[in-house]
Amino acid sequence: MTTKPTEKRSRFEPEPMPRRDFLGLAALASMAAAFFVSMFGMLKLPKAAVSASPSKKYSVALPDALPEGEAFVPPGRSVAVFRDGEGVFAISTVCTHLGCIVKPNANGFECPCHGSGFSKDGAVTKGPAPKPLPWLKVSKGGSGFVIDEEATVKTGTKV
Amino acid sequence: MDEANRSALNEFWVNLKSVPSQIYRAMFRGGAPVSDRTRSSFVFGNVFLHLHSVRTHLWSLRWTATMGLGIITTAAFLITLVTGVLLMFYYKPYPDVAYQSIKDIHFIVPTGRFMRNIHRWAANVMVVAVLLHMARAFYTASYRKPREFNWFIGWGLLVTTLALSFTGYLLPWDQLAYWAITIGANIAQSPREITDAMGITEFFDIGGLQREVLLGSDKVGEESLIRFYLLHVMILPLVLAMLMAVHFWRIRKDGGLAKPVDVDDRVKADAEEHYPVFTEEPQKTYQLAAVVKGRTPAVGSGPENTVPSMPHLFYAELGVLMFTTLICIVLAFVSDAPLKELANPLVPENPAKAPWYFLGLQEIVAFSAFMGGIGIPMLCWIGLGLIPFLDKETEGTGEWFGGPGGAKLVGWSMIYGFATSIAVEAVAIRFGWLREWFPDIPQLVITLVNPGTVITVLYAGFSIWALRRFNSTRAGALALFTCFLCGFIVLTVIGTYFRGPNWEFFWSPADWNAH
Numbered sequence: 001m002t003t004k005p006t007e008k009r010s011r012f013e014p015e016p017m018p019r020r021d022f023l024g025l026a027a028l029a030s031m032a033a034a035f036f037v038s039m040f041g042m043l044k045l046p047k048a049a050v051s052a053s054p055s056k057k058y059s060v061a062l063p064d065a066l067p068e069g070e071a072f073v074p075p076g077r078s079v080a081v082f083r084d085g086e087g088v089f090a091i092s093t094v095c096t097h098l099g100c101i102v103k104p105n106a107n108g109f110e111c112p113c114h115g116s117g118f119s120k121d122g123a124v125t126k127g128p129a130p131k132p133l134p135w136l137k138v139s140k141g142g143s144g145f146v147i148d149e150e151a152t153v154k155t156g157t158k159v
Numbered sequence: 160m161d162e163a164n165r166s167a168l169n170e171f172w173v174n175l176k177s178v179p180s181q182i183y184r185a186m187f188r189g190g191a192p193v194s195d196r197t198r199s200s201f202v203f204g205n206v207f208l209h210l211h212s213v214r215t216h217l218w219s220l221r222w223t224a225t226m227g228l229g230i231i232t233t234a235a236f237l238i239t240l241v242t243g244v245l246l247m248f249y250y251k252p253y254p255d256v257a258y259q260s261i262k263d264i265h266f267i268v269p270t271g272r273f274m275r276n277i278h279r280w281a282a283n284v285m286v287v288a289v290l291l292h293m294a295r296a297f298y299t300a301s302y303r304k305p306r307e308f309n310w311f312i313g314w315g316l317l318v319t320t321l322a323l324s325f326t327g328y329l330l331p332w333d334q335l336a337y338w339a340i341t342i343g344a345n346i347a348q349s350p351r352e353i354t355d356a357m358g359i360t361e362f363f364d365i366g367g368l369q370r371e372v373l374l375g376s377d378k379v380g381e382e383s384l385i386r387f388y389l390l391h392v393m394i395l396p397l398v399l400a401m402l403m404a405v406h407f408w409r410i411r412k413d414g415g416l417a418k419p420v421d422v423d424d425r426v427k428a429d430a431e432e433h434y435p436v437f438t439e440e441p442q443k444t445y446q447l448a449a450v451v452k453g454r455t456p457a458v459g460s461g462p463e464n465t466v467p468s469m470p471h472l473f474y475a476e477l478g479v480l481m482f483t484t485l486i487c488i489v490l491a492f493v494s495d496a497p498l499k500e501l502a503n504p505l506v507p508e509n510p511a512k513a514p515w516y517f518l519g520l521q522e523i524v525a526f527s528a529f530m531g532g533i534g535i536p537m538l539c540w541i542g543l544g545l546i547p548f549l550d551k552e553t554e555g556t557g558e559w560f561g562g563p564g565g566a567k568l569v570g571w572s573m574i575y576g577f578a579t580s581i582a583v584e585a586v587a588i589r590f591g592w593l594r595e596w597f598p599d600i601p602q603l604v605i606t607l608v609n610p611g612t613v614i615t616v617l618y619a620g621f622s623i624w625a626l627r628r629f630n631s632t633r634a635g636a637l638a639l640f641t642c643f644l645c646g647f648i649v650l651t652v653i654g655t656y657f658r659g660p661n662w663e664f665f666w667s668p669a670d671w672n673a674h
Contacts, residue, residue, distance in 0.1 A: 046386075047368070051376045078505065097528055098345035100338065100507040112509035113342060114525040115662040126594065128526050130352045130602045 056149040059142025062088065069120070071104035079136060079147060080104050087158030090138050090147050091122050096131040109133065121155055198467040208473070210407040212415060214465035215472040217426045219416040223559070224299075227479040228292035232320075233403065234483035235285035242278035243392065246271075250330065252388035254381050257332040258501045265498060276491035282324055284487060286516050289320045297546070297640055298569070300556045300633065301417035307547035309409040312402055314544050319399045321516070326391040328514055329384060337502035338511035340387070341379050344370050346524060346532030353529055356603040378504065417557040428464045509660045518654030519647050522584075523611030525662050526592060531611045538615065539643060550632045562633035568625060572638045576645030579617045583610045584653060588664045618642040 060074045060081060071080035078093045078101050093102045093109065100113035108125065109118040117126030122133035137151035138159045145159070174181075189200030199213045218224060249268055251260045264271035293313065296302060302310035329340040350366035360367075375382030410416065419425065499508065513521050523531030555561020560569050587610045593600050621642060626635030659665040 046372045046375065048375065048382075051371070052382065053377055053380070076505065098342045098349075098524070100341065100511060101505060110661060112507050112661050113338070113511045114521075124594070125598065126591075128524070128528060128605075130528065130606070131355065 057146060059144065059146045061143040062145060073104075074147075077147075077149075079149065080109075081138075081145070081147070084158070088138055088145055089158045090136040092134045092136055092149065092152075094133075095129060096124075096133060097127070097129040102133070123155075192467075192469045195467055198469045201469050202467075208469075210404065210411060211468050211472060212411045213468055214462050215468045216415055216418060216422070216462075216465050217428060218418045218422045218464070218557075220466070220471060220475065221426075224416060225295060226291075227475070227482075228288050228295050230476050230479040231483050232285055232288040232292055234480040235281045235288060235487070236399065236403070237480075238281040238484060238487055239278055239285065240396065242274045242281065243396075245274050246278060247392060252330070252384050254332055254384055255501060257330060257384060261331045261333075261498060272495065273491055276494070276496050277487050279496035280490040280494075281483075281487045282327060283515075284483065284490075285320060286324055289317055290516075293317060293543075294640075294644065298560055298637075299417055299558060300550075300561050302547040303417070303550065303553070303556050304547070306409075306413045306417060309406060309413060310547050311544065312406045312409065314540075316399065316402050316406060318540070319395055319402065323391060323395045323399065324514055324516070326387045326395065329379070329387045330391065331498055332384065332502050333497075333499040334502055334508040335497060335499045335512075337379055337504065338508045339513045339517075340383065341507075342511060342513065342521070342524075343517075344374050344379065344383075346528060347373050349528035349532050351529075352527065352602065352606055356601070356606065379502075419557040419561075420553075422557065423464050426464055428466070510658060510662060512654070512658075515651065515655050518658075519650035522650040522654040522658070523609070523614075525658075526587070526609035526611055527606045529606055530609060535611050535615055542639070546636055550636050552631060552633045554631075555633070560637070562637060563629035563631035564625060564634040564637055568629070568634055568637055569641050572621070572625070572641035573645055575621055575638075576618065576642035577649060579621075579642075580614050580646040580649040583614050583617070584649065586610075614646055618646065 062072055066072050066083050068084045071082060073080055079090050080093050081090045095102050095111040095116055097114055097116050100111050102109040102111045108120045115127045116129035118133050119125050124132055134152040135155050135157060137148040137153050139146050189197045189204050192198040192201040202211060202213045203209045249260055249264050251257055264275055329336045348366040348370035351360055354360040354363060375386050520531060560566040593605050622635045622639035625638035657664055659671040
C-alpha cells in the first residue's frame, strides 16, 4: 500500500496508513490470541481434576438372616445387595434413565420418577430407562464384603 | 476592595442558596416536559429513557398491538431483581444450611415470606409473559426484516429466562429442588443414550461432560449449589440485563414496532388532540443522507400519526408495571412458595416434578431422555431462531395472524395440534409404548420412535401441507408454531395434573393416595 507522496487525493479517499494498519492489526491479533488462550484456560476451570465425593468403595456387613431375594441397602448408599444360594451380588439402584433412586419391590425394582421397571437381575421391563441397572463389583474382605461402585461386572456375577 | 469583597460574598451566598435548583437544572437540562420540544429532550437526554424513541406511533400504542407483554416481562424481571437482592441478605448457599436459611426467611425474617412469595410469583409471571410475548411477535410477523436480529436477541432472552428459573429452583435445597435438578442434570447427560447405542461413549462422552460441568461433581452437592447460585444471582441476570438493553435499543433502531405497510391510512391522529410535528415546510437537509445508511431519511414529511413518548408511552408502561406488581403481590398473598422436606439424596420425591413450564418436557422425557430433554427442544429452538431467515415474505407484517392462511389456518392448526398430541398421548397412556409390546426392542428404536418424536413428525407433516397448500413459508411457520404451542400446552397439562407417583396416569391428584 505504498503511494507516491506527490499524488493528489480526494478527501473521500484519504491517505492509506500502512504503518497504523500494521500496528492496528498487531493489536487486533494479539487481542484475539489473548482472548482464545484465556478462553481456553477459563473453559478448563469448571471441570475440576478431582471431584469431591465420598469414597465409592466400602465394606458392607450383610445381616446373617438376609432372606434370599430380599434386598439389603447399606445405610447412605444407593445399592441393593442380595444373597442367594450361588453367592452375593450388588445392583446399583440409580435409575439409568435420569438418576432417581429405584425401589426394590416384589418383581424387581421400580423408579418413582418416570415409571421405569426392572426385573430382579436389573433388566429393563418397562418405561424409558435405556440400559439395565448395572451390577457392581463385590469382593470378600473388610467386615464381610467390599462393594466398588465404580467397577461394574457382568450381570449374573456372584461372589 | 471592601466593595468587591462584599459582592463576591454576596454572589457566593446567592449561589449557595440556589444549589438545589442548579443541581436540578444540571440534571434535567431540557426543563419540564411541557412542550413537544422539551418532551423530546426529556427522552433523548436521559440514558435510560433514550432506549425508547422520542415519538411513538399511534398504531403501537393500541392495546391490541402488544398487550403490553414485553413490558410485563420487564416489570416481572425488575420485581425479581429487587426481591432477589433482598433475599440474598439471608440466603446461604451451602447444602442443608441453605434449607435452614430459607426456613429462616419464611418464618423469622420480617416480610421474608412475603418477599420470597413475590419473587417466586414474579418469576412465574415472567416465564408466562416471555412465552406470550414471543407468540405475539411471531403471530404479528414482527420478526421480519429489519427486525431479524431483535428476534434473535429475544430468542436468547427466552433461554436466559428459563435458565434463571431453573437455577433458582435448586436454591431452597428441599426435596423438590434436589430431585428436579438431579433429573435436569441427567437430561444434560442424556446424549449418552445415543453414544451408548453407538458404542462410542468411551471416546466421546459429551453427555457426561455436560453433566459434570453443570454439577461440578458426579452428583448434586455443594459444588452444584454454589454453581447454580452463581449462575442465578450473577451471571444470568447480567446476561439478561445486557440482552434486554440491546433488545429495547433495537426496537428504536428498527423503526419502532412492526406495523402494516398501510398503517397511516388505518390510524389517523386526531387533529384536535395532537399537535402536528411540522408546523411549517421542513427545510430540506440532505446531509443526513450521506451519514445514515439505508433508505434516505424522509424529507418533506414528518413522523405523522405519532405522539410524544413522554407522556403517552411512558404512562402506559408505568401502568403495566403497576399492574404486574399488583398481580404478583396478590398472588403472593394468596399462595405461599412451596418448601418440602430437606433434600435427601437417597429417597426421591415421588412424584418428582420440575417447575411447571418444564413438565411438558418431563412428559416426553418419560419416554426418551435424549429426545424429550435435548433432541426435540433443540429442534424447536433452532427452528425458532431460523424463522426470520426462512420467511422472507411481506404479506401480513404487523397484523395478528398476518400472512397467507391467516387466522383460519391458525384455528385449524390449533384443532390439529390439540387433537394429535392428545391422541398420541392417549395411546401411550392406555396401551403403553414399544417396550411393553416388544420387550427386546433396541434402545435406539425407542429413542427415535416415541410419543414425542411421533407428535413432532405429525406436526412437521401438517406444516409442510400448509406450506404447499398456501404456497408460502409463512403459512407453514404459522401452522408449525401453533401446533407446537398446542402440544406444549397439552403435555404441560398432562404432566402437571394427570401424572402422579411413579409418573403413572391419574385422573385427579385426589387418587394419588391410593398408591
